[in-house]
Amino acid sequence: MLEPTFDEVAEWIEAFDQVVKQEGGTQGTRLLQALADRARAAGVDVPVQLNTPYTNTIPVEDEAPYPGDRALERRIESLMRWNAMAMVHHQNKNDAGIGGHISTYSSLATLLEVGFNHFFHATYGDQPGDFVYFQGHASPGVYARAFLEGRLTEEHLDNFRHELRGKPALSSYPHPWLMPNFWRFPTVSMGLGPLNAIYQARFMRYLENRNLIPKTPRKVWAFVGDGETDEPETMGSLTLATREKLDNLIFVINCNLQRLDGPVRGNGKIINELESAFRGAGWNVIKVIWGSGWDQLLARDTTGHLLKRMEECVDGEYQSFRAKDGAYIRKEFFGKYPETLALVANMTDDDIWRLQRGGHDPQKVFNAYKRAVEHKGGPTVILAKTVKGYGLGTAQARNATHQEKKLSDEALAAFRMRFDIPLPEKAAHDGSPYRPSPDSQEIVYLHERRQKLGGYMPVREVPKSNFEAPPLEFFSESLEGSKGRAVSTTMGFVSMLRNLMKDPKIGKLVVPIIPDEGRTFGMESIIRQVGIYASQGQLYKPHDQDMLLYYREEKDGQILEEGITEAGSMASFTAAGTAYSNFRVPTIPFFTYYSMFGFQRIGDMIWAFADSRGKGFLMGGTAGRTTMLGEGLQHQDGHSVVLSSTVPTCATYDPAFVYEAAVIIQDGLRRMYQEGEDLFYYITLYNEDYPMPSMPEGCREGIARGIYKYKAAESGPAAVQLFGSGSILNEALRAQKILAEKYGVQSDVWSVTSYNELRRDALAAERWNRLHPAESPRRPYILEALDAGSAEAGSKSKPAKTKAGSKPNAGNKTSSGEATPIIAATDYMKIVPDQLSPWLGARLVTLGTDGFGRSDNREHLRRHFEVNAESIVAAALSRLARDGKFDAAEAVKAMKELGVDAEKVDPARA
Ligand SMILES: Cc1ncc(C[n+]2csc(CCOP(=O)(O)OP(=O)(O)O)c2C)c(N)n1
Ligand SMILES: [Mg+2]
Numbered sequence: 001m002l003e004p005t006f007d008e009v010a011e012w013i014e015a016f017d018q019v020v021k022q023e024g025g026t027q028g029t030r031l032l033q034a035l036a037d038r039a040r041a042a043g044v045d046v047p048v049q050l051n052t053p054y055t056n057t058i059p060v061e062d063e064a065p066y067p068g069d070r071a072l073e074r075r076i077e078s079l080m081r082w083n084a085m086a087m088v089h090h091q092n093k094n095d096a097g098i099g100g101h102i103s104t105y106s107s108l109a110t111l112l113e114v115g116f117n118h119f120f121h122a123t124y125g126d127q128p129g130d131f132v133y134f135q136g137h138a139s140p141g142v143y144a145r146a147f148l149e150g151r152l153t154e155e156h157l158d159n160f161r162h163e164l165r166g167k168p169a170l171s172s173y174p175h176p177w178l179m180p181n182f183w184r185f186p187t188v189s190m191g192l193g194p195l196n197a198i199y200q201a202r203f204m205r206y207l208e209n210r211n212l213i214p215k216t217p218r219k220v221w222a223f224v225g226d227g228e229t230d231e232p233e234t235m236g237s238l239t240l241a242t243r244e245k246l247d248n249l250i251f252v253i254n255c256n257l258q259r260l261d262g263p264v265r266g267n268g269k270i271i272n273e274l275e276s277a278f279r280g281a282g283w284n285v286i287k288v289i290w291g292s293g294w295d296q297l298l299a300r301d302t303t304g305h306l307l308k309r310m311e312e313c314v315d316g317e318y319q320s321f322r323a324k325d326g327a328y329i330r331k332e333f334f335g336k337y338p339e340t341l342a343l344v345a346n347m348t349d350d351d352i353w354r355l356q357r358g359g360h361d362p363q364k365v366f367n368a369y370k371r372a373v374e375h376k377g378g379p380t381v382i383l384a385k386t387v388k389g390y391g392l393g394t395a396q397a398r399n400a401t402h403q404e405k406k407l408s409d410e411a412l413a414a415f416r417m418r419f420d421i422p423l424p425e426k427a428a429h430d431g432s433p434y435r436p437s438p439d440s441q442e443i444v445y446l447h448e449r450r451q452k453l454g455g456y457m458p459v460r461e462v463p464k465s466n467f468e469a470p471p472l473e474f475f476s477e478s479l480e481g482s483k484g485r486a487v488s489t490t491m492g493f494v495s496m497l498r499n500l501m502k503d504p505k506i507g508k509l510v511v512p513i514i515p516d517e518g519r520t521f522g523m524e525s526i527i528r529q530v531g532i533y534a535s536q537g538q539l540y541k542p543h544d545q546d547m548l549l550y551y552r553e554e555k556d557g558q559i560l561e562e563g564i565t566e567a568g569s570m571a572s573f574t575a576a577g578t579a580y581s582n583f584r585v586p587t588i589p590f591f592t593y594y595s596m597f598g599f600q601r602i603g604d605m606i607w608a609f610a611d612s613r614g615k616g617f618l619m620g621g622t623a624g625r626t627t628m629l630g631e632g633l634q635h636q637d638g639h640s641v642v643l644s645s646t647v648p649t650c651a652t653y654d655p656a657f658v659y660e661a662a663v664i665i666q667d668g669l670r671r672m673y674q675e676g677e678d679l680f681y682y683i684t685l686y687n688e689d690y691p692m693p694s695m696p697e698g699c700r701e702g703i704a705r706g707i708y709k710y711k712a713a714e715s716g717p718a719a720v721q722l723f724g725s726g727s728i729l730n731e732a733l734r735a736q737k738i739l740a741e742k743y744g745v746q747s748d749v750w751s752v753t754s755y756n757e758l759r760r761d762a763l764a765a766e767r768w769n770r771l772h773p774a775e776s777p778r779r780p781y782i783l784e785a786l787d788a789g790s791a792e793a794g795s796k797s798k799p800a801k802t803k804a805g806s807k808p809n810a811g812n813k814t815s816s817g818e819a820t821p822i823i824a825a826t827d828y829m830k831i832v833p834d835q836l837s838p839w840l841g842a843r844l845v846t847l848g849t850d851g852f853g854r855s856d857n858r859e860h861l862r863r864h865f866e867v868n869a870e871s872i873v874a875a876a877l878s879r880l881a882r883d884g885k886f887d888a889a890e891a892v893k894a895m896k897e898l899g900v901d902a903e904k905v906d907p908a909r910a
Contacts (some may be wrong), residue, residue: 004850007086012886014567016028016383017591017736017779019031019549019780020743026452040304043777047325047590049278050275050276050279050298051272051275052275052287052478053307053311054269054272054287054289054307054311054339055287055289055290055298055307055310056287056288056289056290056358056364057285057287057288057368058286058288058364058367058368058371059078060292060295060299062367063221063363063364063367064366064367064370065817066362066363066366066847067118067366068117068118068362068366068449069445070362070363072441072442072445073113073117073362073445074362075262075420075441075442075722076113076148076418076442076445076446077110077113077236078419078420078421079148079419079421079434079435079436079442080109080113080144080145080148080875081105081106081141081144081391081415081419082110082144082415082416082419082434083143083144083147083148083157083433083434083435084105084106084109084141084143084144085102085105085140085392085407085415085431086157086431086432086433086434086882087100087140087143087144087157087160087408087431087433088101088102088140088160088405089102089405089407089431090142090157090158090430090431090432091160091161091162092406093406093431095161095162096343098162099161099172099364099405100140100160100161100162100294100405101137101138101140101173101402101405102140102389102392102395102404102405102407102441103256103388103389103395103401103402103404104135104137104138104254104256104402105137105138105139105140105141105144105387106387106388106389106390106392107221107254107256107275107359107386107388107389107390108135108138108141108254108327108386108442109141109251109390110359110360110361110362110365110386111223111254111359111384111386112134112138112141112145112223112539113236114362114365114366114369115132115221115252115369115458116449116450117449118146118366118369118449119221119373119452119453120132120134120221120453120457121218121453121454122216122450122453122454122455122456122457122459123454124216124217124218124454125216125456127214127216127218127454128211128218128583128584129215129218129453129454129455129457130218130219130220130221130332130457130581131184131185131197131200131218131219131220131221131222131582132185132221132222132223132457133185133193133196133197133220133222133223133224133447134174134185134187134223134458135187135192135193135223135224135225135228135254136173136174136186136187136188136193137173137188137225137234137402138223139170139171139172139173139174140160141419142174142458143156143157145501146182146456146627147433147435148435148442148446149446149447149450150435150438150443151456152168152170152452153168154433154435155167155168156168156169156170156241157170157433160172163178164846168673172188173186173187173188174186174187174188174458175188175611176460176611176613177610177611177612177613178611179460180460180462180613181459181460181461182458182459182460183458183460184458184459184460184578184581184582184612184613185197185612186608186612188225189604189607189608190225190228190231190233190234191228191231191232191233191234192233192414192440192604192605192608193222193223193224194222194224194226194233194234194251194497195233195234195236195237195567195568195571196571196574196604196605196608197220197221197222197249197251197379198222198237198238198240198241198246198249198278198379198571198576198577199237199378199568199571199572199574200220200571200574200575200582201220201241201244201246201248201249201265202240202241202244202246202572203575203576204218204220204248204575205244205246205535206279206535206560207532207583207585207587208534208581209535209556210508210533210556210558210579211556212508212509212583212585212587213583213585216619217248217373218248219248219249219250219373219700220249220250221250221252222249222250222251222252223252223254224252224254225253225259226249226251226253226254226255226256226257226258226264226270226274226286227258227259227260227264228259229264229270229274230252230259230264232449233567234901235277235636236567236568237279237567237568237571238278238281238282239281239282240568241281241283241378241379242281242282242283242378242379244535244837245377245378245535246378246379247375247376247377247378247379247380248374249379249380250369250373250379250380250381250382251278251283251379251380251381251382252382252384253274253381253382253383253384253675254359254386255270255271255274255359255383255384255385256317256359256385256386256387256388256390257270257318257319257385257388257397257602257882258319258388258397258401258402258857259402260402260740261399261402262399263316263319263399264317264482265314265315265317266314266315266319266327267314267315267316268315269314269315270315271289271383272384274381274383275287275383277489278381278383278536280359282378283378283379283381284372284375284378284379284380284381285380285381285572286368286372286380286381286383287357287358287382287383287385288359288361288365288368288373288382288383288384288385289310289357289358289383289385290355290356290357290358290363290364290385291355291356291357291358291360291361291364291712292356292363292364293354293355293356294355297343297344300343301339301340303339305337305339305340306339306340306343308337309333309334309336309337309340310755313333313490317332317333319397320332320397320498321333322357322387322396322397323396323397324351325349326348326349326350326351326352326353326354327349327352327384329349329352329353329355330344330349330352331750333862334352336896339437342824356444357386357387358384358385359384359385359386360386360387360390362785364630365384368382368384369382374490379478388401388402389401389404390523391415391418391419392404392407392411392415392857393407393410393411393414393415394408394411394844395407395411403744409429410432412428413425413427413428413429418430421434422434427610445552452762453564458865459592459903460581461581462580462581462676463580463672465580465586465674465676466734467586467673467674468505468674469666469669469670469673469674470500470503470505470506470666470669470850471666472662472663472666472700473661474479474503474666475496475497475499475659475665475666475878477499478492478496478657478658478659478661478662479662479694479695480496480694480695481658481659481691481693481694481695482658482691482692483691484691485691485692486689486690486691487683487689487690487691487692488686488687488688488689488690489654489655489656489657489658489661489685489686489692489726489727490521490522490621490622490685490686490687491522491689492528492657492658492662492692493592493619493658493661493665493683493685494521494522494523495523496658497512497523497526497590498525498526498529501526501529501530502556503803506669508558509585509587509588510558510588510590511558511560511572511576511587511588511589511590511610512526512530512558512559512560512589512590512592513559513560513562513569513572513576513590513591513592514559514560514561514562514563514569514591515562515563515564515565515566515568515569515593515597515611516562516563516564517560517592517593517594517621520594520621520622521592521621521685522606523592524549525549526559527549527551527552527559527561528548528549528550529554530557530558530559531552531553531556531557531558531559532551532552532553532554532557532559532561533553533554533555533556533557533558533559533560533561534553534555534557535555536555537553538552538553538554538556546685547829551908560572560576560631566593566597566598566601566602567601567602567605569593570591570593570602570605570606571605571607572589573589573593573609573614573616574605574609574612574614574732575589576588576589576609576613576616577589577609577614577616577680578609578612578613578614578615580615580673581613581772584616586673588615588617588669589615589616589617590616590617590619591617591618591619592615592619592621592622592685593618593620593621593639594621594635595620595621595622595623595637595684595685596622596628596636596637596640597620597632597639598620598637599640599641599643599644599680599682600639603643605781606618606647606650607647609680610647610648610649610650610680613649613678613681613692615673615678616672616680616681617665617668617680617681617682617683618644618650618680618681618682618683618687619683619685620637620640620682620683620684620687621685621687622635622686622687623637623640623684623685623686624635624636624637624638624684624686624688624726624727624728624827624828624849625637625638625655625827625828625849625853625861625865626728626827626858626861626862626864626865627686627687627688627726627728627827627858628687628725628853629856629857629858629861630855630856630857631853631855632853632854632855633852633853633854633855634853636853636854636861637727637848638702638827638828638829638848638849638851638853639828639829640682640684640712640828641654641682641684641736641756641828641832642758642828642829642831643757643831644682644754645759645835649678649679649680650680650681650682651668651679651680651681651682651754651756651757652681652682652683652754652756652757653681653682653683653684653753653754653757654683654684654725654726654752654753654754654755654826654828655683655684655703655726655751655753656710656724656725656726656727656728656729656730656751656753657692657693657695657751658692658693659693659694660694660703660751661683661685662695662891663695663700663703663704664681664703664704664753664859665681665683665684667704668681677683680871684726686726686727686827688727688730688858689710690727690730696710702753702785703751703753704753704755705754705757705758705781705785706752706753706754706755706757706761706781706782707751707752707753707754707758707759707782707785708750708751709749709750709751709785709789709792710733710750710751711733711736711746711748711749712728712748712749712789712792713736713740713741713746713747713748714746716738716746717746717790718746718747718820719745719746719747719820719880719885720739720745720746720747720820720821720822720823720879720880721747721748721750721786721789721820721821721822721823721874722735722736722747722748722750722822722823722825722872722876723752723822723824723825723833724748724749724750724751724752724824724825724826725751725752725755725825725826725827725828725832726826726827726828727827728825728826728827728862728867729749729751731862731867731868731869731872732749732825732869733749733792733869734869735747735823735825735869735870735872735873735876736748736749737782738869738873738898739868739873739876739877740881742873742894742897743877743890743894744881744887745876745877745886747876748789752824752826752833754854755826755833755836756832756835758780758781758782758835758836759835759836761780761781761782762780762781762782762783762836762838762839764778764795765777765778765780765781766780767837780839782839782840783839805910819843820843821843821844821845821876821877821879821883822840822844822845822873823845823847823876823879824844824845824846824847825846825847825848825867825871825872826846826847826849826867827849827867828847828848828850829848829849829850830846830847830848830850831848831850832848833846833848834846844880845875845876846865847866847867847871847872847875848865849865849867849907850865850907850908851906851907851908851909851910852910863899864910865901865907866907866908870898870899870900871898871900872895873894873898874891874895874898874900877890877891877894877895878891878895
């Protein structure tokens with residue numbers, strides 16, 4: 001302890017020391033607490049102190065002895081280190097620029113190995129075991145272990161980052177999409193792993209509290225980079241974990257003090273910063289800063305100068321110490337004070353160099369993990385100090401170490417010596433992998449440890465499903481229409497959800513997720529029906545408890561009301577949408593949100609969800625740039641379906657009527673959960689009320705595939721085809737009427753439920769045709785549907801002349817054999833229908849909502865964006881005039897009549 005600055009303080013400290021000595025630490029805590037209370041009562045400021053001294057949280061005298069064979073584990077870890085490094089080194093020699101990382105794992109190895117040997121359960125009886133979110137850039141180390149376990153072959157290692165060679169290969173990072181039997185959690189986009197881990201731990205409790213899984217001691221471990229904590233996603237939901245008392249959650253932050261470019265907090269201390277942030281958020285914080293070698297130095301530090309030196313050094317200095325050598329540390333660290341220099345007087349420079357950081361000391365790491373798994377009542381974070389590039393010689397702790405892919409010959413030789421790898425020089429030089437024989441002590445021990453812990457990890461499994469999707473008749477209420485009542489597709493969806501949750505078989509599997517938008521979507525009735533999940537139940541009487549639709553919270557409530565966090569909601573959606581594999585329970589999440597704040601705000605999380613082979617329904621409420629009225633630029637969504645089209649496993653639908661939504665949801669349940677297809681749905685929901693028609697016959701397939709003719713021309717063949725989607729379909733129907741009644745132009749109206757799916761189908765057909773030039777071509781569904789539609793129309797008047805399958809690019813023809821123009825109107829951007837341009841060619845005229853939103857009502861918005869019925873009519877007449885099928889002067893006159901201003905500002909640029 002350093003000298004206090006004035007005598008009075010010395011007396012107080014002496015008194016306090018005596019209490020602790022005689023009555024123990026607990027009494028010391030009580031005394032401090034009492035003093036603090038007293039001070040507050042007296043109006044004295046009590047300083048908030050979230051940092052503890054820069055030493056290990058667990059005092060050496062409280063440490064449990066290490067349970068494993070330290071020497072053997074060290075050997076095994078050395079083999080991991082070699083194989084991880086060699087894999088990356090070898091591949092980069094072989095294929096320059098292919099990339100990979102060496103330094104991350106080298107800092108993480110001990111932190112992972114102690115877990116693998118003593119903590120990570122692969123199973124708990126017949127239940128799945130712990131979940132581990134690995135630091136993505138450490139994947140070579142995880143592969144190295146699986147190699148030693150015999151789960152991966154040399155060929156796998158040889159094909160690290162060579163996934164397209166027709167050989168068993170390894171993906172760069174944890175990707176369940178690419179290695180579906182291995183990785184569970186994609187973590188390589190910084191910040192997503194820790195955020196998903198928090199909600200995973202919470203979802204585990206949710207499933208337990210709802211009796212969907214038995215309670216187990218299962219933990220969620222998230223390995224996080226210290227640089228990764230810069231991401232708001234990493235730190236943004238910490239308080240949820242304490243609020244929910246998630247003692248099944250353990251973060252291990254690998255504080256190697258470096259990120260990609262350089263130090264994380266060169267001028268400060270990342271461990272201190274994180275300690276105060278996590279403690280402030282209520283987490284149990286365990287610092288693992290110093291290895292065992294430091295214990296005797298600290299014990300001899302009677303003057304407190306060593307601790308003072310530890311406190312005053314910033315991370316930039318700590319980094320330099322490990323980038324240099326023992327002599328440098330003696331001079332620059334210990335040499336600052338005679339007292340500290342004296343402490344190491346009898347140590348050689350090598351001895352000093354061997355003083356390790358805590359994260360490389362299995363004893364310290366084991367004790368931290370032990371405390372973490374035993375901790376009750378809240379989450380734990382372990383802040384483990386490590387060295388980036390540990391053992392990599394000249395690459396160690398260098399700013400550029402993150403990017404290191406290859407070692408020099410000398411460094412390789414030094415590595416081999418240092419970790420004692422029994423490979424011949426030549427093989428080592430090439431970066432050959434090394435695996436001792438199966439009956440070697442190392443390999444026997446390795447298997448033994450994993451058997452004790454229930455098997456190997458990571459493993460991803462998908463149990464066989466006996467899920468049966470409800471038949472379409474289940475949704476009969478939605479198929480029958482609203483009997484003249486004006487309702488929205490959102491309301492229709494809410495009724496469907498309510499009914500689904502009542503189903504005795506699958507009702508309990510439904511997980512409604514809402515980010516504080518339940519009322520926006522009229523979901524109050526669901527809150528009443530199934531309650532909001534609240535791990536503590538409802539500790540208060542809701543003020544509205546006398547009302548029918550009161551705010552009901554329950555311990556086994558079904559709704560996840562996440563509050564205002566789309567990212568958190570998406571993390572819940574991810575936990576629920578992958579539970580079919582992780583928990584072997586096929587929960588069906590419906591995440592309903594403001595469509596504007598989905599793909600564009602949390603797109604990267606959705607991408608990772610797809611990588612995870614997640615299933616479920618994203619429900620984009622308040623869809624459409626002109627249907628969502630009044631809210632203006634930031635809220636009116638005219639592009640989420642463009643963004644959703646970029647996610648390969650996302651099936652996007654933009655239904656106009658409730659029965660369409662019912663067909664889509666039924667089909668989704670069947671495909672995802674019954675047939676086991678790896679995909680998920682994005683369905684737009686509108687809040688415009690209008691009478692919902694009953695489902696016409698024969699449109700089920702068209703709805704699922706993307707288009708069907710909703711209303712044929714009343715008399716005679718159509719001169720123009722009108723495509724509409726979502727609530728803009730009503731504008732197309734109104735246009736159909738105006739065209740016929742005012743201008744004598746017949747038109748068919750089609751509901752396009754999914755341009756995205758139509759495009760994917762057409763691309764697949766086109767690709768097949770390209771690759772099979774000698775065979776008769778396949779026709780995209782869009783052309784098949786249009787042909788069938790015109791054949792049908794033709795049969796009403798004259799016999800149809802078109803032959804399906806004849807010409808791949810022949811468009812829809814009228815009975816007279818001519819291709820009619822198509823006016824496609826959408827509440828989304830023009831690019832959405834334009835996706836079909838390659839197949840519809842010049843026939844296609846698109847009206848959409850490009851440009852920023854405006855605060856106004858639907859009528860004005862639709863006029864502004866030129867997607868109202870009048871604009872559709874004008875577009876049809878204009879196009880017919882250009883084709884010489886309508887008098888141009890009449891078309892100009894009509895536009896005036898319709899109130900379509902030809903000189904108005906272009907909304908796309910307004
Ligand atoms: C969202 C995101 N942004 C940027 C990157 C690129 N990147 C990969 S690793 C890395 C640095 C990681 O540092 P840290 O979290 O400290 O991990 P370490 O390798 O030091 O253990 C960066 C910036 C990424 N993977 N994800
Ligand atoms: Mg780091």
